[in-house]
Amino acid sequence: MELILINPPQPYLVEKHTQTPLGILYISAVVKRDRPDVDVSVCDLSDCSEPIEVPDADVYGYTSTSLDYPECVKLMETIRMEHPGSLHIIGGSHATAMPFSCRDDGFDSVFIRESEKTILEYIDDWMRVDTVEFYEADNLVDVCTLPWPDRDALGWTGGRILASGNDRSASLMASRGCPFNCAFCASALIWKRKMRWRSPENVVAEMKHCIEKYNVTTFRFADDSMTSNRDWVQEFCKAVEPLGVRWQTNERVDTVTIDLLKMMRDAGCVEIGYGVESFDPMVLKILGKKISPEQSIRAVEMTFKTNIGVWLLMMISTPGETYKHTVQCNSRALARLVGKFVRASCKTLMPLPGTPIWNDPERFGVEILNRDFSTYNAYPYKPGPNGRPKLILCRNDVSTGSFIRSHFTERNQVYP
Ligand code: SF4
Known part of the structure; x- marks a missing residue:
């Protein structure tokens, strides 16, 4: 599986590069450690005002707050058109608050609450061609067992x-x-x-x-x-x-x-x-x-x-x-x-x-x-x-x- 994790554009930010997208960097680190066969990369578009070409992948995973969400949906629709057959999944605070509207807006799977465990379930389901619409974390993750955020995936900004x-x-x-x-x-x-x-x-x-x-x-x-x-x-x-x-x-x-x-x-x-x-x-x-x-x-x-x-x-x-x-x-x-x-x-x-x-x-x-x-x-x-x-x-x-x-x-x- 090729998986690209995306931090969508955040045009409303006054100060750029003040926040590392820790959520998707944790996901990237967990996937690299626990599913090493998956080719995972991170694409930080938070500072992007121009459309950019996103590489081909099987699955695109977005993180989004409610303020990012309109840009996130636009981006998902563009990438889906450019890469037909790809799957699009979303997690983060907005998906947790409004999972059904994310599904209705076209995301194939929606992650509710922390996704460090459920992303592994998703990958296993994808291998069996058996993914579902909602992945909800039953239990909170043990933060002591998490790897450090995968900052290498981001490149230094x-x-x-x-x-x-x-x-x-x-x-x-x-x-x-x-x-x-x-x-x-x-x-x-x-x-x-x-x-x-x-x-x-x-x-x-x-x-x-x-x-x-x-x-x-x-x-x-x-x-x-x-x-x-x-x-x-x-x-x-x-x-x-x-x-x-x-x-x-x-x-x-x-x-x-x-x-x-x-x-x-x-x-x-x-x-x-x-x-x-x-x-x-x-x-x-x-x-x-x-x-x-x-x-x-x-x-x-x-x-x-x-x-x-x-x-x-x-x-x-x-x-x-x-x-x-x-x-x-x-x-x-x-x-x-x-x-x-x-x-x-x-x-x-x-x-x-x-x-x-x-x-x-x-x-x-x-x-x-x-x-x-x-x-x-x-x-x-x-x-x-x-x-x-x-x-x-x-x-x-x-x-x-x-x-x-x-x-x-x-x-x-x-x-x-
Ligand atoms: S709920 Fe907690 S994190 Fe949120 S504003 Fe109140 S004190 Fe701060």
């Missing part, structure tokens, strides 16, 4: 990931999953709210491998929240410190302490992205974030004190916003924190497939006007019938309106 510096960087994951279930996030659907950890030694060995083989000097952890397991982080810090590398991670504000932050700084942590979302307690409550504005402020101040850069990740146009109160809350908090964060991003909340707000908008007091996410560069919903949330908020103050392009990354920008 480099990429700048941090606010400062142009180091050679690599993404990696030490854990999978998150125990929370925020209104705007599909993590719970994919990982079932369970966390699984690799050993600190195994993670550090992968980092050493990246340093020796690809001359990497900076790492970006793509985990949902490493610091939710403080014992693990302490062990990891001890193991990684001798490498002398820089690393960046995203965390919840309620999982860090000053001692842990100092340890992380000494071990090379140079930046932490905090999902503060909003400083309005009502918004945080409705989003199910289970943090308070005070916790966010404390985490930013502690992190600033330890000399680790802070990246604030915020969200506007959310359920629960009221113009006066939310603007006041955000303005006051950001004014207090000016100079203590190195960058901030703000995006408009999108009710994406697989998230609680997509599944049950009534519960959040909103009505989704448009479930066609190919148009999700536009404002997609309005206040619910009870009129409670006033959703169009701050939007014109901080962005030009589109979902991804609304990022603002200038140093210490605040709302007016």
Whole structure:
């Protein structure tokens, strides 16, 4: 079998090459290890704006988020026309959230949740000419038994990931999953709210491998929240410190302490992205974030004190916003924190497939006007019938309106 794994074009990305497509690199590594007769390769088209010729293969496997999906379908249709008789399979967060629509859009098989085990079942079925429409992972994979992502398959693309510096960087994951279930996030659907950890030694060995083989000097952890397991982080810090590398991670504000932050700084942590979302307690409550504005402020101040850069990740146009109160809350908090964060991003909340707000908008007091996410560069919903949330908020103050392009990354920008 010839299998090509494809990361589809992502025209909405402002910063290119910030993320390695770890999902398909894990699949490639598992296939090479466990089905060595399969000729597997990876095609990363995330940065492609022009059509390119994809080599001939028996099976094309796509990974896709909901935002990539319209491009992914177009690509699949083009490749199918150019390579008649080929099979087209899809996995990733969008396929997990909307498997039937993927099937209806023309994908021959759809992979639900993690695919490291089910891709092997698929290959065996293909050999017997007996593939089925849906491959759903019954159990979560044991992350300790996985090989490292097959970065060789990708070819080195480099990429700048941090606010400062142009180091050679690599993404990696030490854990999978998150125990929370925020209104705007599909993590719970994919990982079932369970966390699984690799050993600190195994993670550090992968980092050493990246340093020796690809001359990497900076790492970006793509985990949902490493610091939710403080014992693990302490062990990891001890193991990684001798490498002398820089690393960046995203965390919840309620999982860090000053001692842990100092340890992380000494071990090379140079930046932490905090999902503060909003400083309005009502918004945080409705989003199910289970943090308070005070916790966010404390985490930013502690992190600033330890000399680790802070990246604030915020969200506007959310359920629960009221113009006066939310603007006041955000303005006051950001004014207090000016100079203590190195960058901030703000995006408009999108009710994406697989998230609680997509599944049950009534519960959040909103009505989704448009479930066609190919148009999700536009404002997609309005206040619910009870009129409670006033959703169009701050939007014109901080962005030009589109979902991804609304990022603002200038140093210490605040709302007016
Ligand atoms: S937003 Fe963060 S904390 Fe909330 S469910 Fe997603 S990963 Fe977990």
